[in-house]
Amino acid sequence: MAAHETPYRYDAARAGELETRWQAQWLATGANRAANPGDESFDATRPKYYILDMFPYPSGVGLHVGHPEGYTATDIVTRYKVMRGFNVLHPMGWDAFGLPAEQYAVQTGVHPAVTTRSAIDNFRRQLQRLGFAYDWSREFGTIDPDYYRWTQWIWLRAYHSYYDESRGCARPIAELEAKCRHEDRPLGDDGVVWSQSTPQQQQAYLDTLRLAFIGSQTVNWCPALGTVLANEEIVDGRSERGSHPVFRMPLRQWMFRITAYAQRLLDDLALVEWPDSTRTMQSEWIGRSEGAEVKFAVEGFGDLTVFTTRPDTLFGASYMVVAPEHPLVEWALAKCPKNFKEITEYVAWSRNRSDVDRQAESREKTGIALGITAMNPATGESIAIWTADYVLMAYGTGAIMAVPAHDERDFAFAARFKLPSRQVVAAADGTPFTADAAACGAGVACNSHNGDLSIDGLTTAVATTTMIDWLTATKRGARRVNFRLRDWLFSRQRYWGEPFPIVFDERGMHFPVSESALPVQLPQLVDYAPVQSDQPVPPLGKATAWVNTTAGEAGIDAKLLDPATAVRRETNTMPGWAGSCWYYLRYCDPKNAARFVSKEAEQYWMGDRGVDLYIGGSEHAVLHLLYARFWHKMLFDLGEVSTVEPFAKLFHQGMITSFAFERADGTLVATDAVHEADGGWIETAAHAPVTRVIAKMSKSLKNVVTPDEVVAEYGADTLRLYEMYMGPLAESKPWNTRDIAGVFRFLQRVWRLAIDERTGELQLARKADPAVERQLHRSIHKVAQDIERLAFNTAIAALIELVNAATRPTAMKDAADGGLTADQLSRFLRALAPFAPHICEELWQRLGERTSITKSQWPAVDESQLVDEILALPVQIQGKVRAHVTVPFNADAAQIEAIVLGDAKVQEAMAGRPPKKIIVVPKRMVNVLV
Template sequence: MSTEETYRYNFNEIEKKWQGFWEGNKTFAALDVCEKPKYYVLDMFPYPSGEGLHVGHPEGYTASDIVARQKRMAGFNVLHPMGYDAFGLPAEQYAVKTGTHPRITTEKNINNIRKQIKSLGFSYDWDREVDTTKPEYYRWTQWIFLKLFNSYYDSKQNKARPIEELEIPEGLSDVQRYAYIDDHRLAYEAETPVNWCPALGTVLANEEVIGGVSERGGHPVIRRPMRQWMLRITKYAERLIDDLEGLDWSYGIKKLQIDWVGKSIGAEVDFKVDCEPGSMMAQQEPVIRVFTTRPDTLFGATYMVLSPEHPLVDEIVGDQERLAVEGYRAEAATKSDLDRTDLSKDKSGVFIGAYAINPVNGEKVPIWISDYVLASYGTGAIMCVPAHDTRDHEFATKFDLPIIEVVQPAHDEDASDGCFTGDGIAVNSGAYNGLTTPEFKEKISHWLEDNGIGKKTINYKLRDWLFSRQRYWGEPFPIVHAENGEVIGIKENELPVALPEVENYQPSGTGESPLANITEWLNIEYEGKKVRRETNTMPQWAGSCWYYLRYIDAMNDKAPFDKEKEKYWMPVDLYIGGAEHAVLHLLYARFWHKVLYDAGWVSTKEPFQKLINQGMILGSDGQKMSKSRGNVVNPDAVINNYGADSMRLYEMFMGPLSATKPWNMQGVEGVHRFLQKVWRMIIDSGEDQFTRGTGELNPAINDKPLEDKDLRLLHKTIKKVTEDIENFAFNTAISQMMIFTNELSKLKNRNKKAMEAFVLILAPFAPHLCEELWQKLGHQDTLAYEPWPAYDESLTEDTKIELIVQVNGKVRDKITMPADSDEGTIKQAAQESVKVQQHTDGKTIRKVIVIKNRLVNIVAN
């Protein structure tokens, strides 16, 4: 029978056909004006690498696509866009090696990845595609940067305001005024020690340095001060924590963000440096300010440590100690972060030959420097309480410094190693003895404030964002520098500052980007002044900080987006992506969003209302996929062999979306068999015992009503699939549809309406197949906007229930009874059971527990 082949499930043909249909009809175009409620489903857009997609990408994209398709059918106006985060180092490194313009590489990679994405049949609105490297896009990235540059943070109003509104002290010279203003901008320049990678010729962000070498390439990284652009994200620390509250994100991700901001409440305390009376030093009255979260342990502070970089060290160092101190500081300066971390187990430091006075008891305490104190946190100096801080304890033990206990555990908690870090009761603390830790903190804070030697203070781990890179392939800054030191933002209407062509992509070597080599671009006249352009470019994060806003109005050439459209579409209702972006991307995007919010450009405080992280997909060996292990699965191969629908279905069937799970090609085979079975259930494929192979509707499909149990199965299935999509439990939704198919395939009479409902609920998962089946069922148009099938609650429950009968908690029998039978009837029926009687024989029945519609437990002994 040659027709057999012809009418089998031919995924290749079907998928090509429907992808063409959707594209040609713009089936998934979102409407900007619409009476329907809106729903915005966003995927984290990919970096278009040369390798293309790996199987991890389609996992999140399939999940979001199922939701998008289901929401459309449920009557929502859905925005579901896709784009490319295409600036970045790999294209540039390739350019350095081969001379190929990164634009060429990037375009090629985008074309490839777009083709891959399209081959999976996602319901994106392709008219809204964005590419962060296009001038039409980065023009607005620069525009937002200018917003940052032209704003300052008003701490009283707790929001950013235009720089023109900044109050400037009178009587400043021009230069002083520029400096004052620049000091307040949300985007500012600073001389900062940065991670300089000589091999890459660029500065790397902390997160791009792993174990002292560059994340890409593994080249050594050293610390070196350099002029850099910084963004004042620290001003938003409090709001970045507070506004998490209303978001539907997992506890884990919120915690990660909160910890990254790292808020801690404590006090700043001034320690006077002990000077010889009448000396030069004494007149200056030098003071060391420390930050501590435990002001209640002040009486136990037996020494102090300054960071090696602390500015006061030079002034107060003793003559005899100067040489040793300078040696130590030089050593610390050359140490990378890795070296410092490595030494964490073995503390180092030197005494600087000076003393300070503990303000609470007048004790003279020695001052040391050590690299375990960070210059960049708090005040760069600490008071040390070795009895109640593990790091101080280690240091004091090593250098034989005194340890005084000032807190006792309230109960008999474990004070192991003589270092108790918990809350307790104060001892050896003068008038404060007997106070609990919180009481003590409160009192001493007031005392410090009343005496002008300290005050309550809040510190954050979060640092300002190092926002410049010495690279070619990134957004140029819309900034020029005048000869008098003035920093000038390019006018908005002159944007974009286009990325110029260069002859070679090699870094300039001085630490500047390749842009510094193009003199005719570099030195220009701007507004009548001779200026030099900014040669830094923005980091890869920049484009991804606001792309979700550009999708709302991707073609707008007058503004980044239309404010009315923004009001309609924002916030993003669902954001799906990898957990690797849980901290930085989300934090940075939230920060930019808040800046735009303060400027009145966006209407919501937060951009992403609900966030779901998909888990990692491992190779079939249970290891991370990597070329070197040879366990990488190529999605193209899977699509070729089994089709996009099978690929989609398998990725969802593997397990819970957020779990880490291994790939198994036989599992793809399994879901593929399911789709074939669905095909045979509805199409006369000639493979089925009841059919002849016409390729049309299966003759078993007719208008005869389903039997009660099958009708109930249909309604149960609709209910479960509907609820499971809501809960992102796609694996169990698929399993329920398998149960339905297994059952209905056995029937000689398959009700047509039931088949149609089934096709509609399977459609978000396997859209190509379902469109084809929908057409075969006699419909002309796409099913994308067919109403989502409703279920009848009363038909989702059974009329007869199999009750479990237990004796002493062990299952001994099962009895079938009408649903909602009353307790008395159930008890009686259970005790009449022969098997129950065998197990209760000779025993006294103490108790009978009945759980309606579930079980009976007879307790006997």
Template sequence: MEYNFRDIEKKWQDWWKANKVYQVSNQSEKPKHFVLDMFPYPSGAGLHVGHPLGYIASDIYSRYKRLKGFNVLHPMGYDAFGLPAEQYAIEHGIHPAVSTASNINNFRTQLDKIGFCYDWEREVNTSQPGYYKWTQWLFLKLYNSYFCNTEQKARPIAELVAKYETAGCKHFTAAQWQQFSVAEKEEWLMKRRLAYSAYGEVNWCEALGTVLANDEVVNGVSERGGHPVEKRRMRQWYLRITAYADRLLHGLSTVDFSDAMKEMQTNWIGKSSGAEIDFKVKSEQGKIETLRVYTTRPDTIFGVDFMVVAPELDLIGEIKSKEQTIADDEYLAYVKSRSERERMAEKKITGVFTGAFAINPFDGKEIPIWTSEYVLAGYGTGAIMAVPCGDERDHKFARHFNIPITNIIGAHYNGEEANPTKEAILENSGFLDGMLMKDAIEVAIEKIEAAGIGKRKINYKMRDAGFSRQRYWGEPFPITWKDSVPVAMHEKDLPLLLPHMDEVKPGKGGEGPLLNLTEWVNTPEGQRETSTMPGYAGSSWYFLRYMDPKNDNEFCSRAASDYWGQVDLYIGGTEHAVGHLLYSRMWTKVLYDLGLIGFDEPFKRLLNQGMIQGSSRFVYRIHGTSQFVSAGLKDQYTVDQIHVDVNIVDGYELDTEAFRKWKKGEFADASFLLEDGKYICGAEVEKMSKSKFNTVNPDDLVYRFGADTFRMYEMFLGPVEMSKPWDTKGIEGVHRFLKKLWRLFFKLSDSPSVGGGEGEVIWTDAPATDAELKVLHKTIKKIEDDTERFSFNTGVSSFMICVNELTDLKCHKKRNPATARDLTGSLCTAYCGRTLAPAGQ
């Protein structure tokens, strides 16, 4: 028998299962280590070769830490609520619970084949009541807490109520508070709660009668059906993550994330300091007296040549002049149809003059007020003072609309492009003349404050996080509305089960599908909230649940979270850089503030795996025929480029027979124009996706080469943090290496009776020579180094070098004194996921 990976792998996987080898206890003498993967959304497409990349890396590291004497928590679960399952239900009539369960089954089967060392006893599934009960419980904690500005931490809202009752605040006295109605009191509390309700804009599609995710809007129309989409204001839930902006910023210095990751989060939070300035307004209507702008560069106030107000601000209606009305309305309609992304990415300069003017408080100059989509309502005050000589966008705008440009920085401005310098000496700048700009910032703020027309202001680009979705497949809010006042459910009544729906369709007026369940919505206490929580609700705290997954009384006992503490190593993709990672950091800080856990950063160390892209293949059909031309000849014809399944292409050469059978014979009558007797496909690197026919399923590879080969090959592809297109060519090399390793201990046997998937034993117990030991120890040292710095590709390479050298030395020894087994049976086990040595180590 030859190296029979199938029998060997099955034997060990069964053995692990039977002996619960990877079950982890919360009690141990050993030091703890928590190695976590970002859990997957179980999509219907199943696992492709991109998913396991990070999982294999974390698995190797977990096994390595275990070998080093740690009690390692290495769990896996499913982020099971989400939009695609709901979409699938709408299109195919399959209930999300059904498709999700079947997807999870499929994922689990696929994961098991790769030989991971997860403790499956700790599996979590965010869509199970036993789990989302605690997501709801945590929501109530957020709802019932506020951010105390003095202590800079979350406190129970009851403390705030007590303060209002006894001392009032700057907006009202204690006596006034007592007089407030329930609704008035709630309105004040909503301004402070960490989870609160307010109005916000959504993508509304009239034709589909529903709210759409950004993902479902393509080029301003709905992906399904191509209907127009516009912005609409609706009541939403939010998390007050902005209250934690500073702590989220400072916390970055206490964690081991890449500099790029820290930078991305820092930029997302976008802390800036500057001033808010009120400009007097001169308009036909005369309704509005001042326009408030936020600027980080108050030193440039004498260079302001125009103002820009976000188009959606109500303010515009109140300052615009009669002649401008039509232009404005048209422009507003145009902006309403555009996504924020499109607005920011737009190169074309658009805008409308409102007909009103602002007055520069220092020199009395009249400044035209414009509106343009490049200013967003959500940031700062939604209005900017534009300084063309110092800001490129302002400069382009001024040029486009022929607005005269004031130069306040002399030779630093060349008249061609803006110069955002702070090093220039100011000119044409009144009381700031002759000052260095960076010094003038302070002077300007002081003057503005002294004149009572503005104040120093710290601003954040980050906005509060929208926390409700007009969807079915998510956690229901434990909230009931009574006379437009939200009432929280009592903790002891949780979970609020997601009720069954036969058919998932949107509720009236864009509300969530749950609105259709009249009996469920209408309760004696009032009307239930019909929106559900977003995908990131369950994933913001799941790492805690792994520590104590079966606890019915708590989300996670303090003993468990004290024992396991922070995640020591978290592996996942950078695509979560600013979403999931910021949310879970915020939740952790809230839980810490409330004394529910003992640490305020969830992830001590973060490793970002690169994305495995698909390498798509194309065939070229001569337009209007069933004749296909090889890539090298395609320019001679008018052709349609068609994605072809990468699994029927060998490198670039199409298997034409398989192609005729592909897609149930859609191309059965295809004929081919070949080059050099071959049909060569075109290629492009794209995201790995079922619709592009470029997915490679790990199951096939595991079947053909074994899990060990598959794992090592994924690691051998390159640095784990780098993105790269998948290419199966090359897996043979790793497979050859494992066969070569096997041949250090066995030889091919003629006798079929030598069984168990293991050949004839040829190893000896003879002591190793110095040369052999040198190879061994050199390799152990190198691979430990490589594993510690997550350089798994060079680790695999070191194994290859070692085996090549031992083969050259004709070494077939297993033990004595330091053994080959140390290497093959331990470190290699960490990489492969099981052992090649028959000793069972």
């Protein structure tokens, strides 16, 4: 039939027309608005459900097809839950501060405020074109002063708090300060008390306890990015973004004392419904290890403390190693040892190397003896102290006891430098000890006794506790838990971020901006480029009029500082992660000018367990998700939020990959340089066969697909359906443009089921076909179940099967003889609506409905339609299917046995042999053993 004969066919143009029409309508009528408690339209009888997407970082290039995957999934659940009678919160916004926007601005010469706003506008347009049921009235960006005002406020709350170890939670630091003053405590080891200390000393003391504090730290300096980076932002010694080399240097920076929360961040992973892999990654990142600290006496220096997880091997510690940055190195150099020059050179060399150099080189250990010794507290022996860069200053105490017999790293080092070794553990399974390798496993202690203590013969676990008890009793050490997690470096030498609400006076003391003076606005800068320098120089320093101000002007409490005092503003800014640490809270109450979120809105939407469903990429498994949990716990301690964890259920969508082609030598070829021939692929220019492989979408491979092009060719409903039909949400899956036709044809069939393509008239069945009716109930039931378990691909398959069953044959003369009745169509459309909302809304309205399908109820399922009266059961003889029998659905085992044994084919297969055993699995199958 020619196109002119089917002018009312569902094609790209029709899809585009009806989709944009309904999108405008939904937006205009606020169809997707969620009412807050206290709002006029709020219905308190409904349960709440909070569905959150990880909000995007709007980039200049716009959305790619990976973005809508997770967004479509949450949209389906949103629409489904609304139809099921929930009050659903489903918001969207923009994570818009940060490095990429700034780098893009520097490249293009356009201010990041301008490029970011236009990127946001483009992202919003693209998302709205896909018909997602976001409550757009709640939209905000992290760059909005109304938002970052509260980011600054939360930071101030942390600044004003410390971690009370005795209570295990954050408390106002004012309480601690009052206590210090009242008790007139000594502030440090030197015994100087509070009242005898200068204000600077008092502040420095409090800074060792604040949750948001300033401190001098060895930081990761990335000259190419012109900023310092958090440990989490470094991969293989290079910046996660851009892969630039990173160097270590000491710097005074704002930090978060996330380590105070290490144990709780670890423990509470048990409370959340998250993928195991993500919980494992977080717990490994936190890196709890149990062991002991042990003091080794160094004559003239004092104690050299090490952390070890194997105190049971203390008798085998035959030398020690400290990190090149360890204070003991300076002390040793001060004694002018023979190899002073070599030590100095080694330390300088290892310090200046970037991490990438350290790791690029072979594992060959380097190091140098310091020419001093320590006393092994167990053996009383003098053992040499070395320095080597395989010992990290940032972990434990920056010093180790080396037990080459039972530690692979120590073994390699000892082998290289011919250092002594002693066996102190015998393998539990009797494997003989050799000097060729370290025996790291557990076993039984040996050669481990002195006049006071013997752990010989004890298993590793018992030997460990015995040793710790002895160390504790003799004050040579103690039980200790150590974490790999380090404090979070929270300042960046960049322009495009939240300013810190803090100023410094000429003494270098810091003062917080009052809450009432927030936000501290980011000043408009014409030149915001990073400053090329060996030393970090924040671009905000160029805003001299903004930086140099008075206490009064900056909003410092007059009780803290005279308003006329000259002060300098902090010129570092917060890192890109700041805004995403609490955005899910702001969505609950985005316009609140008095609080970051009202108690009522927070308690309602966060409920008992926080966000009910959070979907986003697994690349945020450690960074964002750990930081957000940390902020949330601080806010919980301070009484600002009511749940312990922010995200109850987390799910990661897989990556959408693409095809590329690979030559015989393993190099990749762009898709446009290849053609298909005889079921294979040929590189056109070289006439050589290539194989199809799966690769990430990239410009160079010419395999990037954008939602805009798919929407133009098929419409948004088809794109949504295709992305959900590709496979399980969690898996990574290749985009295959060819396959889109399948779901598009499905929507065309849906359309044709209701609409006569030639006339545009509604066409419906006169009466319901019982088989179709039955299948309709089953499909709706399955779709509901599948949505609950996020198995959208199988839900769609069920709907396709239903439509195939209901489709009229071409030969049918009267359309009313087939298809669906109005009532059936109504129910079918509601089941499909979460997936393909536009076409369903259109057909729904054509059925005569006047309220949006969005607001309709999920169709009811008749349970009796889900069971068959007669079941076909496969019958196995000796475990192989040999026959099928039909039985009543409620037949018991005895009845089924009788039917089976009476069946001719069964008897034939049994060949006269008597049944030895019959296994009947109700409603599944029968197995006869002879």
